[in-house]
Amino acid sequence: MLQQIAMGVTNHRQRLSLGSRVLAGLLGSYVFTWGCVALVVALGLVQGMDYDEMLTLAYLLAFLVYLCAFLWAFAAASLLRVWLVLAGGGVAMSGAARWLTSMLA
């Protein structure tokens, strides 16, 4: 069954990498998108923009970002790079957003 699900993916290592890929596609992209939303809102706040306004803008962009990140996670050759960009990038952007908003206080 698992063998069929992996469509030709046979050995244990490949199965693990497939699972990691699916996780990166869903969770990694989620973290990345969260980072984008946070950064858009934070940049807006720094510019003195309205909170609701920036949040709406971020939400309108969020799912297009998520979609691209999700598909890229499966298209990219290197799984390590996928995780680095998605999870790493997401955490970095969230951190930057936090730092920007802390400057406002």
Added chain:
Amino acid sequence: MLSSFRLSMTWVHTWFGLVLGYVLMVCFFFGALSVFDREIDRWAIPETRYEPQPMPSFDSMLLPIFRSIEPEPRSYDYAQGEVQGPLPPRESLAMSDVGAYTTHRDPVLDMYVSFDVPNKPKDANLDHVHAFGYATIDPRSGTVISNDKLKIGSEFFYPLHYSLHLYWKNLGYWLVGMAALTMLAALVTGVVMHRKLLRELFTFRPRKQMRSVLDLHNLTGVAALPFHFFFAFTGLVIFAGIYFPVTSSMFKPQAEAHEKVEELRTGLPHDPAHIAAPLASVDAMVAEAQRRWGERGMPGEVGFLGITHLGDANGYVSVYRAGTDRVTLTGQGIHFRASTGEVIREDPQPSSVAGINDWLTGLHLQHFRHWLLRWLYVLGGLAGCACIATGFVFFVEKRKRQHAKAGASGARWADAMGVTAVTGMLVATGTILVANQLLPGDLPRRGDWEERIFWLAWLLALVHAFWRSAPVAEARLSPAWREQSWVIALLCTAAPVLNWLTTGDHLLKTIAARYWPVAGFDLALLVVATVAVYAARRLGRAERVLVETAGGRGRGSLEAAHA
């Protein structure tokens, strides 16, 4: 991931499409039914079969009814679970906000009250908890319609398409969100998989088995591609606050500061003053709001009328315009001081970002009056269902012979799940409608029984689908598809007949009276029944062909088509 970009995208399309396709089916089908949710409500609650009504007088009709509303026992119990210490008695909770809501398709008026809960919430992130009470009334007389009567369209099918009625930790919303993302990904990967996109828009080769299934999958996917993309995308945007809750987490201080600024800017008090105050004539405020809309060149009816901080010196009345004549979801709200009736604020024109958001949400939620477009929405939704269903069928057809040879059970499982998601869903839908007609009118918590029967019917369809799935393991058709089609035909014929017997509203009468909410739904049910009979007969023939040719020359035409 795989050796080529196209293969990787095909993998995503196949496997995410299969696993989340079952959820997507529910979203598309009940979303399509939600387009006519108010009409289905009329069919389900016969005493509400009369023309839509405007917002009635607040002062003489709504206020006394609001005062009589008590917290729903279920909402009260829920609030008790969320707070520290025992709640005060249910009848003693004080009202904080009230609201009444109607549309150009509503003969009934929905009213709600939110009650203050004085206890401290268990969750430190929450300021306070509310309990809620509801009433549905006939605005012509003020008669209250029992909450035990389930509005099958707007209270059951409609929330089912975005929440699956799984409210624990918002699980249903998350599953639907994942399914919507899958829909977006399936559309993009589908385009990547097929190079000859334009040709597929015009290709349908019937009677070619596998080829027909795939053609239909591509045709329904490509022809309605903008529709599918739009609805999946806006569905996600509408619930973005659940999926990316930054306001209640990392931006909590900023959001709170923003609320304070907003309060100063708009003059609408966020908190009560805790000083009692009288209520001026709300009818006069409504008249003033309508006069101001008229001045802007957009006279209209009231869609939503609400009072925040009822009976408090900080109380204010908000009057929103019904969005009957425009796509965008803008209420043109006008707010009055509740104690004096003076205007505090007129909502300004939305900013460009908010305007885009209102327009996208408005096009999804469709509050505007446009019956042709409404039907196109239904067709688009059903095209989505056809696309997903043919996807399931293609998945199984492509694999079942290999699996039969290898002795694997994957195709059998996928097929039984497909039966459950496609015909099983229709069996459950037909069953709730029949149950609605058969259950005694005065049964306490009647709506709960209807819901239970719906889920039970779906569960039985699942059991039946798995029980009858053995032939798939031998690369034959599961008889469950055909058998459940017959059940659908039976239920969808029984429902209009029962409607006639219990209410006397048969089709000749409703068509003659041009009462389309009931006539249209009865007709739609009969169309479904006809299609189900046709499908069942075709499936029966296909099963016989396969049995006759099995073991003989290979396994018949399906194999040839597959090669």
